[in-house]
Amino acid sequence: MSSDAVVQVLAGRRRRIGAVRLVALVVATALACWLPFQLERGDIGLYDRMGLYALVAIGLTLLMGFAGQVSLGQGGFFLIGAYTSGLLTMGLDADTRLVDPEAGVDPLLAVAVAPLVSAAIAVVIGIPLMRLRGHYLAFATLAFALIAWSLLYAQDRFTGGQYGVTVTKRLAVGGHEITGATHAAVVWGLVGLALLLSTNLVASRAGRALQAIAANEPAAAASGINVARYKLQLFVFAAALAGLAGGLFTFYAQFLGPEDFGIIVSLLFVVMVSIGGLGSVYGAVVGAVTIVYVEHKLRELGTHETLLGWDLPPTAPSILSLGVFGLLLILIMLFFPHGLLPGIAGAMSGIRRRLSRRPTP
């Protein structure tokens, strides 16, 4: 077979696998959108939150996996998205700071603006930082998230400070309100869309450049890839996804308060990515689902009065979740630096190979 033919066969196979994957993704997304209508009322919220966090985690895993940069402030972009869409619908006047519900913009428009604002901020932060070593972006994004969070208190006439604000308008398309199960379905539909975009991105020319950067940055730079620009694009994409998730969060909770946007939220996104594997977008979804579920269970556990014969203090829910997630992050990064799922998969295939090896006579 000539080498051209080999290439053609390979290309054909790749296209077919691509089609199979596409169908699988569409079916999975359809299932994910159908699921909330079957869930009990109390579980829909949890399921919705899983999807919202998955959106953020998908962006972050691309940044960590391909750009080799970690953002400790994705919660900041999530916050910006949420408050942007929330405050826009309230019709705040910047001069008099009066709330005028009549003047507020349509929630749909507000949700659309949220990722744009987050992305714009990411451009401003990202341009000087993308050429620096990883820890600078880590601290800069953390600083940004802290600034955004502190502003909630400092600008409490806008945000209600620690008491938060209630968002009265509801998200609606053509007269149909998007709440409850419908909201969750929309969110998971967007998760599917984000997965599709991300896998296409990884397979495109830009994706090959990103893979080259991930494999060997100096070599990628030497072969003419504009490393800083690709990294910046990933950072902005991740911020936009977080902003979109935040914008949707507003019409999930219909209430905005500082507790949902603390620094720990930013750090949880890192834990989600480390579970699913750095650079794995499907892993990010698994990580988000896992963390939201585990956090929910830990909260239930922590509110018991006693646990295994121990009297639990009122701070037990915080102690449990901080302890578990901190320990999880340490152990994963120590033993599976590319992520828990890929680490386990690697170990499994190692064992299988060892088992299938023929015994020597």
Next chain:
Amino acid sequence: MTTFFQLIVVGISTGSVFAIVGMSLVLVYRATGIVNFAQGVFAVLAGLLTYSLGKHLPLPLAAVLATLVTAFVATLVALVAVGIRGRTTHLASLIITVGIAIFAEAVLLAAFGEVPRSYAAVSDRAWDIGGVLVLPQYAVLAVVALVAAIGLTLFLRHTIVGQALVASADSPRAAELIGLNLRSVALIAFAVAGALTAIGGVLLAPAMPVAYSSGLSITINGFAAAVFGGLASIRLALLGGYALGVVEQLVVGYIDPQYNLIIALVVMLVLIGWRSRGELAV
């Protein structure tokens, strides 16, 4: 004008703590290439331990014990943060220290509760210098930071151990070739930095109560001070700490107390951006 000088005095004393943490971060970074996100936790641990031990022991003894325990904890942190040879990258190490900082909050919350703690200062007198009130605690903090800066500089330049620390960061492979054990180097760097930050924490608590969750803001202020010198210079980290403390106090005094952290962080972001012109990542 008195207000102005008063703010400067308070700023230099709080800035001294940032400087001490900043210098600790520089020391660890220069020796191991790791930015220790959990550095501020050492200050909190030392402060809370001093408070708890101080209920049963004389305060100076409690402070010394707390510092020693914290230095020991820092070596344990080093073992985990350095990770597994050849597998743990510096970025992975940073994320590990993030995990340690989260885990430490849980431990501190479980052990000491959520109430911010404070205890008696070195002296309950105050000096009045032309209307400006100077507490002995402020002076001690500023002097400790200055002495630490001089001591660390001399240590790195003129002692065998100090030069080993610098050498192993400059070229780990060459350092190993001449027989340095990189793990020991990391342990020493974390222990010295841990003890130094612990002293800062012990002295900070009487001026500003510390709680289990104070570590994050202490770390980030320390990092801001360290960034002033590109994470490489002890001297500039000291100056950066003082400058940051003064700026924060001026904001508190003249603009709005709620903005002090925000301004400090913005200053840090601008500094990092400014740094980015010089240094390139490889």
